[in-house]
Amino acid sequence: MKCPTLLFSAPMKTDVITIDGSFGEGGGQILRTALSLSAITQRPFEIHNIRAHRKTPGLSHQHLQSVNATASICNAEVIGNHLRSTNLKFFPGEIQAGTYHFDIGTAGSVSLVLQTIFYPLSLANKPSSLTIIGGTHVSHSPSADYLTHQWLYFLEKIGFAAEIQTLRAGFYPRGGGEIIVKINPQNPLNPIHLEERGELLIVHGISTVSNLDSNIAQRQQTQARKKFIERSIPHKIEISKIPAIGKGTMLLLVGKFGKSQCCYFSLGAIGKRAETVADEACDKFFYFLETKGVIDEYLADQLIIPLALTKGLSQYTTPRITQHLLTNIEIVKLFLPATIVVVGNPDEEGLVKIHCHV
Numbered sequence: 001m002k003c004p005t006l007l008f009s010a011p012m013k014t015d016v017i018t019i020d021g022s023f024g025e026g027g028g029q030i031l032r033t034a035l036s037l038s039a040i041t042q043r044p045f046e047i048h049n050i051r052a053h054r055k056t057p058g059l060s061h062q063h064l065q066s067v068n069a070t071a072s073i074c075n076a077e078v079i080g081n082h083l084r085s086t087n088l089k090f091f092p093g094e095i096q097a098g099t100y101h102f103d104i105g106t107a108g109s110v111s112l113v114l115q116t117i118f119y120p121l122s123l124a125n126k127p128s129s130l131t132i133i134g135g136t137h138v139s140h141s142p143s144a145d146y147l148t149h150q151w152l153y154f155l156e157k158i159g160f161a162a163e164i165q166t167l168r169a170g171f172y173p174r175g176g177g178e179i180i181v182k183i184n185p186q187n188p189l190n191p192i193h194l195e196e197r198g199e200l201l202i203v204h205g206i207s208t209v210s211n212l213d214s215n216i217a218q219r220q221q222t223q224a225r226k227k228f229i230e231r232s233i234p235h236k237i238e239i240s241k242i243p244a245i246g247k248g249t250m251l252l253l254v255g256k257f258g259k260s261q262c263c264y265f266s267l268g269a270i271g272k273r274a275e276t277v278a279d280e281a282c283d284k285f286f287y288f289l290e291t292k293g294v295i296d297e298y299l300a301d302q303l304i305i306p307l308a309l310t311k312g313l314s315q316y317t318t319p320r321i322t323q324h325l326l327t328n329i330e331i332v333k334l335f336l337p338a339t340i341v342v343v344g345n346p347d348e349e350g351l352v353k354i355h356c357h358v
Contacts, residue, residue, distance in 0.1 A: 027327075037332065042092050059085045060108065095121065104135070106175050107171070110133065123309075174244075207278075260295055337358055
């Protein structure tokens with residue numbers, strides 16, 4: 001196998017990018033994107049006002065693990081990597097493939113930690129193996145199932161190669177979920193051009209419970225099937241149980257279209273009816289159908305980094321231009337020689353164009 005080469009030359013260590021963490025959406029994605037691209041380009045950065053727009057500003061356990069995990073894979077020098085820190089300086093070294101084990105220690109998202117270090121390790125010179133322990137099914141982050149069924153599906157089309165195995169689910173507040181990830185080094189080769197999604201073929205669903213009566217999963221399935229039957233939408237929803245330390249439920253839906261796919265899910269919570277879980281996931285999907293979106297708004301955000309690393313022009317339509325998307329784009333442009341244009345208004349559907357010039 002031909003080893004990928006670093007796409008971007010490294011500047012002098014004194015060339016430090018300065019980032020205001022309160023910019024735009026003002027959340028943890030600003031930090032995670034900066035960490036990932038700093039490791040890839042070997043450009044140091046300093047960030048102030050980390051997560052300034054959040055109820056509890058600064059680094060939480062999840063964000064601190066993203067910092068330390070990225071530092072581990074590229075031998076970085078870090079200043080300010082402690083809980084609740086609102087300022088950080090990061091000086092990356094060379095990316096080192098290998099076997100890594102990261103334990104967030106809380107129900108913090110394993111998915112967001114993975115997405116931070118995935119791209120640097122994908123551009124390394126050898127395969128890597130990761131074990132990440134924490135929350136696999138928690139709010140405000142993609143679930144492990146979303147990563148497997150949606151994120152990896154499109155990354156493979158771009159040219160990345162990886163496998164994700166969920167050994168144990170981690171729901172809020174217990175956490176304790178565990179995923180194993182195998183990453184094979186690749187150069188991203190294929191831009192994405194998705195002008196239309198095509199005809200809806202079928203909706204595949206997974207209704208999951210952990211340490212709860214399987215009747216809850218059946219109720220989620222029944223409610224979702226009812227809503228799809230009302231709209232004459234072909235569907236197949238399976239029931240599954242996932243080992244976990246704590247209790248939790250999820251309904252995940254993957255809409256398969258002729259030329260693309262979307263993915264939405266909803267999580268259970270104490271006092272939340274199974275029917276409500278199903279309604280939430282279905283309503284998100286039905287909203288998508290009312291737009292010209294070719295992928296869901298979450299993936300529209302998550303594809304910015306990989307496509308900015310892929311030479312050529314990519315474009316796709318998102319069902320909703322989120323502040324998260326717009327903020328992420330501005331951070332990517334600080335590190336990479338890419339032109340990224342969004343045509344449309346915030347909170348409405350729009351076209352995203354990404355042109356990597358290397």
